[in-house]
Amino acid sequence: MSRIQALPPSLVNQIAAGEVIERPANAVKELLENSIDALATRIEVDIAAGGSELIRIVDDGEGIHPDDLVLAVTSHATSKIAAAADLFDIRSFGFRGEALASIAEVSRLRLRSRTADQPHGWELEVTHGRLSPPVECGCPYGTTIEIRNLFENIPVRRKFLKSVATEFGQITEQFTRVAIAHPRLHLVLKHNDRVVYQLPPADRPLDRLQTFFGQELTDQLIAVESAHAGIRLWGYVGHPSVSKATRKQQYLFLNGRWIQDRTLQHALTEAYRGLLMVGRQPVAFLFLELPTDQVDVNVHPTKTEVRFRDAQQLYRQLLSTLRTKFLSLDLQSRLTIPATPATPLMAPTLQPALAFAPARITEPVRPVEQDFAAWAKDRLAQWTPDQPPQLEHAADIGLEDEKPAPAEVPPNEIAAATENTPPPSAAEPLDASRALQIHDCYIVLETSEGMTVIDQHALHERILYEQFRARVLAGAVESQRLLMPVPIELAAKESALLLEHAELLNQLGFGVEEFGKDTVLLTKHPVLLRRVELPELVRDLAERLESNGTASPTRRDLLDELLHMMSCKAAVKAGQRLSPEEIDALLQQRHLIDDAHHCPHGRPTALTLSRAELDRQFGRLG
Numbered sequence: 235m236s237r238i239q240a241l242p243p244s245l246v247n248q249i250a251a252g253e254v255i256e257r258p259a260n261a262v263k264e265l266l267e268n269s270i271d272a273l274a275t276r277i278e279v280d281i282a283a284g285g286s287e288l289i290r291i292v293d294d295g296e297g298i299h300p301d302d303l304v305l306a307v308t309s310h311a312t313s314k315i316a317a318a319a320d321l322f323d324i325r326s327f328g329f330r331g332e333a334l335a336s337i338a339e340v341s342r343l344r345l346r347s348r349t350a351d352q353p354h355g356w357e358l359e360v361t362h363g364r365l366s367p368p369v370e371c372g373c374p375y376g377t378t379i380e381i382r383n384l385f386e387n388i389p390v391r392r393k394f395l396k397s398v399a400t401e402f403g404q405i406t407e408q409f410t411r412v413a414i415a416h417p418r419l420h421l422v423l424k425h426n427d428r429v430v431y432q433l434p435p436a437d438r439p440l441d442r443l444q445t446f447f448g449q450e451l452t453d454q455l456i457a458v459e460s461a462h463a464g465i466r467l468w469g470y471v472g473h474p475s476v477s478k479a480t481r482k483q484q485y486l487f488l489n490g491r492w493i494q495d496r497t498l499q500h501a502l503t504e505a506y507r508g509l510l511m512v513g514r515q516p517v518a519f520l521f522l523e524l525p526t527d528q529v530d531v532n533v534h535p536t537k538t539e540v541r542f543r544d545a546q547q548l549y550r551q552l553l554s555t556l557r558t559k560f561l562s563l564d565l566q567s568r569l570t571i572p573a574t575p576a577t578p579l580m581a582p583t584l585q586p587a588l589a590f591a592p593a594r595i596t597e598p599v600r601p602v603e604q605d606f607a608a609w610a611k612d613r614l615a616q617w618t619p620d621q622p623p624q625l626e627h628a629a630d631i632g633l634e635d636e637k638p639a640p641a642e643v644p645p646n647e648i649a650a651a652t653e654n655t656p657p658p659s660a661a662e663p664l665d666a667s668r669a670l671q672i673h674d675c676y677i678v679l680e681t682s683e684g685m686t687v688i689d690q691h692a693l694h695e696r697i698l699y700e701q702f703r704a705r706v707l708a709g710a711v712e713s714q715r716l717l718m719p720v721p722i723e724l725a726a727k728e729s730a731l732l733l734e735h736a737e738l739l740n741q742l743g744f745g746v747e748e749f750g751k752d753t754v755l756l757t758k759h760p761v762l763l764r765r766v767e768l769p770e771l772v773r774d775l776a777e778r779l780e781s782n783g784t785a786s787p788t789r790r791d792l793l794d795e796l797l798h799m800m801s802c803k804a805a806v807k808a809g810q811r812l813s814p815e816e817i818d819a820l821l822q823q824r825h826l827i828d829d830a831h832h833c834p835h836g837r838p839t840a841l842t843l844s845r846a847e848l849d850r851q852f853g854r855l856g
């Protein structure tokens with residue numbers, strides 16, 4: 235066995251560099267944070283070849299005193315803390331005193347700095363950790379740091395660098411985080427001498443969000459804010475109609491620092507439960523401000539993870555802030571039509587899902603609404619009562635049994651659920667018998683407010699989802715036992731998974747039993763799903779369980795997902811002709827649902843056009 239020896243400082247620095255500086259983007263982050271700590275108001279970032287050739291950061295901050303230049307690149311030397319107690323009152327981004335030393339160990343670093351009281355600047359060079367003494371130089375106030383040939387002396391590390399585009403993408407991400415958290419900074423980012431971002435100081439993070447994520451997304455953001463026990467939470471979250479496949483557009487900042495936190499991510503997901511399509515992620519830009527003694531930032535070398543003193547409290551605050559906001563907003567999509575009629579429509583490409591108009595948040599009528607209004611107007615102009623297509627024809631050639639039934643769920647079933655009396659609603663239908671189904675897909679309704687267009691599938695799906703869920707939670711799902719159990723053949727893994735989740739499925743009203751190799755027996759099913767193609771549904775359930783495989787979702791998430799799927803299957807489809815009674819039943823049910831404005835996938839179920847807007851559109855007002 236070898237004997238123990240203390241490592242030479244340069245090796246210690248290289249090890250530290252491995253932790254903190256994994257790629258050029260980490261160096262950029264450290265340098266940006268240093269400039270902010272130095273109270274810079276303008277920072278320019280120059281990159282060449284994805285950062286592997288050059289990273290140059292020029293700031294107009296306080297600069298470094300000439301006597302401190304060498305200390306700046308010495309490990310565990312910092313101007314930001316002095317005693318252990320300071321660790322629990324961190325007000326700067328840096329405090330470990332190792333970034334510059336680590337970077338200097340693995341690159342050619344040149345540091346130039348001038349403080350306000352110096353007649354000229356000083357320059358210092360470090361090559362692979364070897365320092366040459368500071369010399370005088372001409373330079374403006376502030377600090378310039380140049381890093382060339384990162385990892386030049388650690389070929390293994392350099393080999394791990396990805397393409398220029400990838401590395402620059404990572405740098406852009408770091409730059410974006412700083413730019414959002416510090417809108418008042420003037421920031422410039424250049425790549426290979428081309429300006430990529432030129433950001434003058436802005437008042438609010440929202441301005442920066444527009445630059446980075448586009449107007450279309452920022453138009454769909456909802457402002458949130460709350461303060462509780464000295465903790466302020468504010469920012470913007472996406473309307474459910476904008477969602478993403480990953481968490482990439484969830485930004486969380488703690489006292490100006492970008493962080494990742496599982497507890498808070500979870501709170502966010504929870505807040506959107508039932509509002510987003512399964513597997514979709516909300517968009518969020520949230521800022522947390524809390525006293526420094528409530529959080530330990532010294533738990534992660536790059537400080538992107540922190541430890542909160544009371545994480546549960548933050549969880550609750552985030553969840554309730556968002557939920558309260560969502561409840562206060564009528565998430566029903568509302569057509570807002572500009573005072574002057576919209577210009578003829580450009581292209582009817584907008585999905586109704588984009589039509590959300592948070593009129594109470596941003597006052598001026600925004601282009602997305604105008605486009606949508608034009609689109610909707612066009613659709614409305616094309617109204618003609620549809621002839622039931624091909625029905626007689628289908629009967630003639632003996633296909634009657636195969637043609638889709640008018641509605642797979644008969645009206646008495648749609649109407650079956652509860653005896654509550656409908657609560658009074660602002661948009662009470664005046665006379666349901668005058669509701670009109672168009673394109674076998676939408677129901678148009680005269681209401682006391684104006685008119686409403688309802689997506690029949692989305693609404694029915696939402697109703698069924700709520701009904702299912704209420705029953706499942708009450709443990710009162712009605713099951714239909716099959717006289718002849720149905721054997722269903724599956725992939726080995728799927729049948730195993732189904733049996734493994736037999737109890738969960740039982741809660742949903744399904745009975746599954748083992749039946750020899752790779753086959754399960756379906757012994758009962760929920761009454762509400764009587765019209766659904768059962769083997770297919772069971773296969774879909776199995777698939778869903780499998781796709782969840784390794785992620786091991788909570789039981790509640792799983793149940794929720796399966797509920798979504800079942801309601802989608804059981805709901806009337808787009809393209810299904812409904813009888814007047816069925817339309818009536820659907821509309822009556824509408825009032826029994828807490829959130830009838832969105833289907834469980836988060837799409838709107840209804841659009842409203844007010845009487846006043848109609849009048850204005852047709853020039854009936856002043």
Ligand code: ADP
Nearest residue numbers: 268272306312313328329330331332333334377
């Ligand atoms: P830390 O930021 O953790 O203190 P660094 O290695 O990043 O450690 O920096 C070391 C010291 O160099 C800082 O404490 C600071 O005093 C000084 N420094 C670094 N960058 C700048 C800058 N851009 N402007 C002024 N001072 C700087």
Ligand code: MG
Nearest residue numbers: 264268328333
């Ligand atoms: Mg630092």
